[in-house]
Each structure stands twice: as structure tokens, then as C-alpha cells.
Amino acid sequence: MTRSFEINRRLLLGGALGGVSLAFAGRAAARGAGRKKLVVIVARGAMDGLSVVVPHADADYVPLRGALAVAAPGQDGGALDLGGGFGLHPALPGLHALHRAGQMRFAPAVAIPVRVRSHFDAQDVLENGGEGLRQQDDGWLNRALVATGGPRGLSIGAQTPLILRGAADTSSWSPGGRVTGQDRIAALLQDMYVEDPLLATSLARGLETDAMAMIVGDGTPLRRNDVNGLGQAVARLMTGEAGADVVALSVDGWDTHARQNAQLQTRLAGLDQVIGGLREGLGGQWADTVVIVATEFGRTARANGTQGTDHGTASSLLLAGGALKPGGLIGDWPTLAENRLFEGRDLAPTLDVRSVFKGVLRDHLGVDRAALDARVFPGSAAEAPAIGGLV
């Protein structure tokens, strides 16, 4: 995949200099059609699943949540109806429209396989796909790339997240300034880095991706809070012949210990717009796309003393994309009854989050069962069988 990136960077730069970049990009987009696309959005900080997928018909929801409870569908500021006693937070109208089109599904109570309430330990497990703490140094999404050999991986942001670190070459990109006219220095640096492969490969990949963003983009600088524009820019990096197939994206700021309602309103509206931007930017390729939104753990079932929630256990997981099969709940609803709460305080998990990841990887990217059980999620065959029928 590195090779194709290199070839395309040269071609694209040549095209730009010759003033034919638009025509070229159009042809490339046509040729790139039909490849499967996967975007994994990691919501860092522990997203409050009970506010995202609102169990309004559960009799214990309002008593536990008090002022944090999202009203039932039909009421003022109420949730957007998902059927079956669930509703979507009102800041997610885009995802709700996708649900009505059969392109959004949710798992109401998933968790990683380890019971920890540390963000850092839990994010590590969510991303490295291990059975326990500190069992893998690389990420499951990267191991999935290794297992299939084909797709190109890309992370968004200055730092490559653990989920996409590993043996398979990947690239990364973030909005910002661009390198121009540095081809000569870039080549010299590659020679100078001959004994420092880390710096050599990082810089080469970064320059390749940057050149793609520069040419494939429409030249409009991205404004700081333009989340829809970010989604579209990411989508542009995914289209065309050399476009990325598998993308890891982080959305931060979910650790809502205090004043949760206002924070969630902003965060969820942003999440809705990122996904909207992806859908718009991917155009026809949305039909071959799956987006996963997952978080490291959920939050306490009860509100705390500061209009927020503390670290909990199960949370909800969202799937979106034109490649999804329409369907109902993924996994069961454990209820919020006192005797069903995990340790008397948290929503209890009914499903291992790896089962969803495995189902998507198998049915969407064609990762075979043996590789999933042994290498992508080592030792998960018994504990976390892949869920079928998602894609």
C-alpha cells in the first residue's frame, strides 16, 4: 500500500502542476468505487450511553437520572423515537434520519471484556482488542489490515492512536498547514534517516497523505470548529484510487462528571455532524461504508452530586452506514432494575464489544473467522463470537 501511495503522490502532484488535477481526481474517484470502507470513531472519556440511546420506557430510568434524564419521544426536548422503548438523544437528528432509512443500528449495553474504570486502561483494551490489560502492543484495527492485506489505513490527528498502531503501514493526517516545495528536502531526509526507520516512515507517510489532502481537497481551508467540514475532508481522503479504506478517528470530551446535559448537547451535535460530513463527502461510496462509534465504558446509572455521572461499565455502541442491513437491537437490554445493575451502580453489559467489531470485520471487510479469533482478537473465540447479520 505504501507503493500505491507513492505513485499517486507523484501523479497527483504532476497533475496539480499541469492544471489537470480536477479531471484526474474525477477519474480516480470512479476507479476507486466499490471498495469497502470502515470508519471507527473512538469517543474518548466514556460516553454516557444512557443519554445517547435513551431507554425511556425503562421504569427506573427517570428515577435514577433525575434532571439528567432525556424526556420520552413526543415531549418537549424529548428523544427521537427509535422504537422498542428506545430513543436517540435530540442532538442526533442526522443519525436518526439514517435510522429511519435502515442505515443506523445500536447496541444498548456493550462493554470491553475487562471491568476497569480507568479511562486509560479501558481505552487501551478497547483499542488493542485484548482479553485483559496490557496484552497487546498494537491495535486490532491494524491487525485486521494485516489479516486482509488489502485495505489502506489512515488515522486522523497528530498522533496515531493505539487502535491503528502495528505492523501494517498506515498514514495519518490532521487539518492544518501544508508542506509545499519541499520535495528535495524530503528526499534528502529519507537518505539521512537510513538508520532511523521510525522517523523515515513517519515523515514519508505524512507527506504522502498531506499531498493527497492538498490536491483532492477543494482548496477551502478548514475552519476550527467545522466538524461537518472535517467529516467531508476525511471522506475526501477515503475516495479516489489511493484513498484510505479504514479510518480511525477520535472524538474527545465525553468525561461528563459535572453539568453533563450542556456538554453532551455540544459533543453529540458534533458527532452527528462528523458522520453527516462523512456521508456527504463519500457520496455513492456511502453504500459501501460502515461507521462504528464506540467508547471505553459507560457512566454510572445514577446522577452524581454535580449534575454529572461518574465512571461506569456498559455503554451504547452505534453503527451507521449504507452497507448496514436494517435490523433491531444488537444484544439485549439488561434493564436498570436495582438488582440488575452491575455492582449496584452501573448499566450491566449484555454483549462484549469485540463481538460487534468481529461481526463488522467479517461481514464487511471479509476478515476470515480463524484470523479474527486467533490474531485480530486473540483468544476471543469462546468469549466473544462474531455477531452475524449486521452487514
Add this chain to the structure above:
Amino acid sequence: MPPFASQTAAQTASQTAAVAVTRFGLGARPGEIERVAADPAGWLAAQVTPDGAPNPAGRFVASPERMQQLLAYRAEPAGPRRTPAAAPQTEGAMAAGDPAAEAARAARQDSRREMTQDTAREFLARAQMGATTDAGFAERWALFWANVFTASATKFQSAVFMGPFEREAIRPHVFGRFEDLAAAAEQHPAMLLYLDQAQSVGPNSQAGQRRNAGLNENLAREILELHTVGADAGYSQADVTEFARALTGWSVPTPRDQGMAGANAGGGARARAVRAALAGESGENGFVFRPVVHEPGARTVLGRTYPAGGRDQGEAVLRDLARRPETARRLARKLAVHFVADDPPQALVEALEAAWTRSGGDLGTVARALIAAPEAWDPRPAKVKTPWEFVISTHRALGSSPARVQPLQQALASMGQPAFSAPSPEGWPDTAADWAGPDAMVKRLDWATAAADLAAPSADPNAVAAGALGARLGERTRQFVARAESRPEALTLFLMSPEFQRR
């Protein structure tokens, strides 16, 4: 063995000087490596002083004054709220029709801007100190501890205390006892606000019984997980909750305190009582202990019981955690990872841990153990610099100092380390994989190119490279710099060289 023993000895001596300045310190200014060559270890040890690490130069407010500013800012009316329903024209008409409201909003914006600019000014002063100090090791050591006890500007209310936090809670204690550093850091307004402790209320306290408020366990959890024993230490959710109960009452002044204690000076009995309480229970740096929100009763944390008390109850738990062997082990390793290698030699970790244990957590002793450890002097450059270290060491190499804060903030943000804004309570990451990703390397090249263009007219690239790296300058890089087609190109190559990107 090389044939000429005397030459080898000379090489080793100059390597040692280069390692002292570039690995332990913030990089070499012109001539610095030669200046310390006579006694590199002695140069480092002389920076370990009981007074702690130096403060940035300049006049900056202390926490109590900053707290007054923050309270005044909060007390000012916010003006018409922006709501989706209110169209821009309507807002404009309202503002034009009500000059008083407009003036109030302007005053509020001014006070916010003043606090933000003050914080940026102090960040610049810290960068200037980093670029010019002769005690680069003390500065690196101080920022290491500021990162262990991360507070962050990602929240406005903690942002405005970032300068005071490092100045008041971190720097004075970095060569003293760890438990004193921990006590100062956890009780500083920056930390109490960043980790939500200031609002936590004991459910059975006087205040907790009166109104619908309760515990916030954020600070308690992060002290256990990140500041002391670590997540592997085997504490339970019950320990976190008990510790959170013990910490209730650790807080900061509120607008009500100000109203009663300030506006009505010498006034009623209630105002006098509040003032007395503030005077009696207030610690340093604007810390306030509130007995009315403190959860009554004895607490049990990690098997030890603490009798009912006030402020001292939480502090007793904290000091016990700071003294535990898990804390020594965890932070010894974190130090070795920061100063020496992503995967540090076990002997080094053990030497640091032994020094910690032997001295009862005396950080000066631990610093001297790091200086004395042979593993710390391996001349191979192992660690990738953080963006901060890269930018500051570039200024040092060029003999310059940052003049304006805005380009500095922009550069650091683009490379992934925005000013005072660690992304989470875990602080900045500390391995090559975290800092040398593809996008970050492009941003480093962008910045290096711009810095080289600025410096080129007055710099001799060969001299800059030799002065900045001394004996750690490799033959390949030396040749690339010497053969470059222009001075900007030579400087860019030097700044991006493996030896300069690493330390």
C-alpha cells in the same frame, strides 16, 4: 578496542558533556557543551537545590488574586444569551437598545481576555526561560513533575490557574519530599477545579443534607491511578469512594464567600463568621476547606482507617498513598521512561526506586541517583523529543528565544502539544510512537523550515550543528549539513536530523 586509548578517553569525555546538556537538559546553547565539559555530572548535581526549580521571570499574579479575578468575572452579568431561537438581528437590536447590558458584556469579555492573555504571557515567559536558562536539567525535572500532576487549560477555570500552579505548587517542591509536592499539587485551585473536587459534597454533611448535591470522585480516582500508586495497586471502587468522602471540603472560594466577606467588611455576624472560617481553615494558594460539605465520620482506604476529621483527614490518606512502595516503583519507572528510554533498563528503574525508598521519597536524592546511573549516560539517542523540547532546543541551538506567544502556541498545537493543554489527566504521552507519527513529522518539518528560513541570514549551519550536539553529532548528519545547497536547507536538515529530533 580502538587503537588510540587517549583519543578514546577524550571522545568519551566530550560525549559525556554532550549527553549531560542534551539528554538531561533542554539542549545546548552555543558554547554550552564546552563550558560544562570539565565536570558534566557536577554541573547537573549543582542544579539540584532544596529551593526547587527557578520560576519564569516577570510579574505574575498569585492564586488568591487570580481567584478574585475569576470570581469577579463570574459575578458580572453575562448579557443576552445566544440561543438558536434568537436571530442575529434581534440580538443586535436588543444590544443597541440596552447600552448598560452591552457595557456589562464588554466588561465581562475584557476580564476573560485579560486572564487568558496573562496565562499566555506566563507560558511565553516559561518558554523564554527554557530557551535561555543555564539550569536545563532543573527545568526538565520540574516539567516532568508538572506532567505527573497534570492540570490542564482544556477547562477555562483551570486554564487561568496554570501559571500559578506550576509556580506555587510544583517548582518549589520538585527537589523536596514527594508527599509535600503531592499535598501542594492536590490542594491547588488548578487541580481542585480541573478534577471537579471543588464542587464535591459529602452526602451526610450539613450542606449535603440540606440540598441535592453529592460526591464527585474524579480527584480521588486520579490521585490513586495517576498521581500515586497506579491502577495496578489493587484498590477497589470502595477505596475510591472512601477517599472521595475524605476529600470532601477541599475547595476554593465562591462568589458567596466574596459577597459576605468582602462587600460587607466589618459587617454582620455571619460575614465575620465566614471571614473567620476562611482565615482559620484557608491554606496556601487560595485553598479553602469547607467544614459544611465535609462528610462526617471515619474513613477506610486500602485497609487503613482514618478517624473523623477535617482537612487533615484527606491529607493523611494522600500522604500515606504518597509513601507507599507502589508509588515509588511506578514513578521511578516513569522517570526512567522520560529521561532515558521508552523501554528503560531495569537496573536504572531499580536504582531510582531504591534511592526513593532509602530517602523516604526525597526527590533531590532521586535526581542525584539518576545522575549517578551509568545507564542514563548511554550516548545513543533513544528518546524522541516532545514538541516542547524540540522547539525549545531549537531556540537554544540557534542562540535565540521566542519573542511572541502566538506563533509559539500555533507551532506547538500543530505538532500535537498545545500550550498548557494536556489532553487528559494522564498528561502528555512519553514515547516515540506518541510524538513521531506521520502528521506530526510533517508539522515538525513545516516548522523547522520556517525556523531555518528565519535563522539562516545570521547562522553558520556547521557551527550550529557542532555547538548543539557536540560529540553526539553523527558523521552522516554532519556531511548532509555541510553539503546542503543553501543555508536554510542545511539548517532544516540539521533540525530534522535523527540526533536533533531525539535526545
